[in-house]
Amino acid sequence: MCGIVGYTGSKQAAPILLEGLARLEYRGYDSAGIAINDGDKINVVKAMGRLAVLCEKSNGGAAAPGCIGIGHTRWATHGKPSDANSHPHVSENGRIAIVHNGIIENYASLKEMLVNRGRVFKSETDTEVAAQLIDYYYNGNILEAVSRAVRELEGSYALGVVCADEPNTIVGVKSHAPLIVAYSDDGNFFASDVMAVISHTKTVTYLEDDEIAVVRNDGIKFYTPFLDEIKKEKCIVDWDISAADKCGYEHYMYKEIMEQPDAVRRTIEPYISDGRVDLSAVLDRDYVKKLNRIFIAACGSSYHVGVIAKYNIEKLARVPVEVVLASEFRYCDPIVDQNTLVICISQSGETADTLEAQREAKRLGAATLAIVNVEGSSIAKSADKVIYTKAGPEIAVATTKAYSTQLAVTVLIALYTAECCEAIPDSEYDKILSELLSVPEKMLKILDDKANIQYLAYQHFNNEDLFFIGRNIDYALSLEGSLKLKEISYIHSEAYAAGELKHGTISLVVDDTLVIAVASYGRLVEKTLSNALEVKARGAHVMGITTESLKQKVGAVTDEIITIPDTHEVLLPSLAVLPLQLFAYYVALYRGCDIDKPRNLAKSVTVE
Numbered sequence: 001m002c003g004i005v006g007y008t009g010s011k012q013a014a015p016i017l018l019e020g021l022a023r024l025e026y027r028g029y030d031s032a033g034i035a036i037n038d039g040d041k042i043n044v045v046k047a048m049g050r051l052a053v054l055c056e057k058s059n060g061g062a063a064a065p066g067c068i069g070i071g072h073t074r075w076a077t078h079g080k081p082s083d084a085n086s087h088p089h090v091s092e093n094g095r096i097a098i099v100h101n102g103i104i105e106n107y108a109s110l111k112e113m114l115v116n117r118g119r120v121f122k123s124e125t126d127t128e129v130a131a132q133l134i135d136y137y138y139n140g141n142i143l144e145a146v147s148r149a150v151r152e153l154e155g156s157y158a159l160g161v162v163c164a165d166e167p168n169t170i171v172g173v174k175s176h177a178p179l180i181v182a183y184s185d186d187g188n189f190f191a192s193d194v195m196a197v198i199s200h201t202k203t204v205t206y207l208e209d210d211e212i213a214v215v216r217n218d219g220i221k222f223y224t225p226f227l228d229e230i231k232k233e234k235c236i237v238d239w240d241i242s243a244a245d246k247c248g249y250e251h252y253m254y255k256e257i258m259e260q261p262d263a264v265r266r267t268i269e270p271y272i273s274d275g276r277v278d279l280s281a282v283l284d285r286d287y288v289k290k291l292n293r294i295f296i297a298a299c300g301s302s303y304h305v306g307v308i309a310k311y312n313i314e315k316l317a318r319v320p321v322e323v324v325l326a327s328e329f330r331y332c333d334p335i336v337d338q339n340t341l342v343i344c345i346s347q348s349g350e351t352a353d354t355l356e357a358q359r360e361a362k363r364l365g366a367a368t369l370a371i372v373n374v375e376g377s378s379i380a381k382s383a384d385k386v387i388y389t390k391a392g393p394e395i396a397v398a399t400t401k402a403y404s405t406q407l408a409v410t411v412l413i414a415l416y417t418a419e420c421c422e423a424i425p426d427s428e429y430d431k432i433l434s435e436l437l438s439v440p441e442k443m444l445k446i447l448d449d450k451a452n453i454q455y456l457a458y459q460h461f462n463n464e465d466l467f468f469i470g471r472n473i474d475y476a477l478s479l480e481g482s483l484k485l486k487e488i489s490y491i492h493s494e495a496y497a498a499g500e501l502k503h504g505t506i507s508l509v510v511d512d513t514l515v516i517a518v519a520s521y522g523r524l525v526e527k528t529l530s531n532a533l534e535v536k537a538r539g540a541h542v543m544g545i546t547t548e549s550l551k552q553k554v555g556a557v558t559d560e561i562i563t564i565p566d567t568h569e570v571l572l573p574s575l576a577v578l579p580l581q582l583f584a585y586y587v588a589l590y591r592g593c594d595i596d597k598p599r600n601l602a603k604s605v606t607v608e
């Protein structure tokens, strides 16, 4: 949700900022802009549309001389995408320029105060208000002006600020939005995340809320809101540039689908030793025994992981699990006490709704466990305990490898909880664990056999409406299959519990409606097939997704079929999600969609 980056050093800033913005574009791509201090004044170049437009307008940065500057890529909130609403925003006198990620909730009253004092505004944004406010308090010291102004801001913000009168300084400050600073031999940076600077340095510092960083050529200093200087640790990021590059693939999404076997292996390995799952570092065994309920709060695909986890944890451990959309958790008056565990699942670790759900859970006295992919992210930092998924940077807006690693972690939790609660026979436990360890290999097999999925995508890419049906975990997985298709191919689709379709929605099924029946769960396959026959009787064309051993049975009913290797039922979604991801990918490819950056979306949703 908006990416910001800043650089000051010995090199020309603009090309470095444009490169950083290219790596942050997944956070928003409605418009982009840079502001460069040329030593005398601040020059701003900005443009509506993708970063490529800005690159052309600034001649790859060559048209903007100067060694210090800030940049922004936008996901519009206040004011539609336009040149005027693009960042950076400058104060009326051109002295202050800022970039902003977040939402300033009290911008209207601040704007009114500034207008009453004669300030004139050019945009509809909340950000311009912050620029004018900083300038209003400017009295020859940009650090003091920023610290004074942010005391009046309500909402969420990560700000990067430059001042024409102080050509060696960038000030960064954050509250409820991510901000890092980074160090290199050729200069120093601030950015929304590590991705923006990874080609220059792996040495970073994560800022906490309300801390202020002053970034200069020769070093970075940190301050409290009241300007007492503080010391902060440097960290070394443990992945390299290839993790953030396409490495020859046409799309990040495809690369990330292919990375899933390794990502799952990396994620589960640290928690398995001597044939047992050991999560005691994050979940005390005695505490787990006393659990009366688990809540899972998450959004989008991470929520879909929660829906599968509910089935699996309840099945194996017999502990009640409620899955709640994070945006609803705060408002559903959850019944929570000290024996309730609230698990928040998030790839980015910055999703505002999930972060707020976690805060609410803590406020109500529950223990919180976060399953997060991005180290140092807000959700990771504010949880009592964290399990990191080791998916590596996920850049395509549509999640794939983060989803798979989250799902694998929930299986670890199901097994561990089941063992702590003495709810699972040893033989069953051993079978599931050994199958979990073979998931990466079975995933590879599906990825190798993708030609059939590509062929089926070609047959169906012109459909405008389709349904996914399934029961139990197959239904939970259908939710993800449907979302994947919708978000990247813009085809309307719905996921239905197979038995529910006949209670109304079946009226939409007509000749040639495509229905994808996820029928991998052996116990309920006959039931799902009956529902498939019901839609076939109304003219639908049915594609089945099933296991090798159910292939004949399912294939006898469906018009076409995709198979996955057999595995334990708990792990079926871990395999069956791959054909759904690939199907969505190929359909979007044949439709000519912008797969990595679907319209209206952004990867990290930092607004509620």
Ligand code: F6R
Pocket (backbone or CB within 6 Å): 299, 300, 301, 302, 303, 345, 346, 347, 348, 349, 350, 351, 354, 397, 398, 399, 483, 484, 487, 603, 604, 605
């Ligand atoms: C869909 C997708 C989103 C995210 C959701 C939560 O492909 O990626 O639905 O799952 O926005 O994001 P995180 O997991 O970062 O909290």
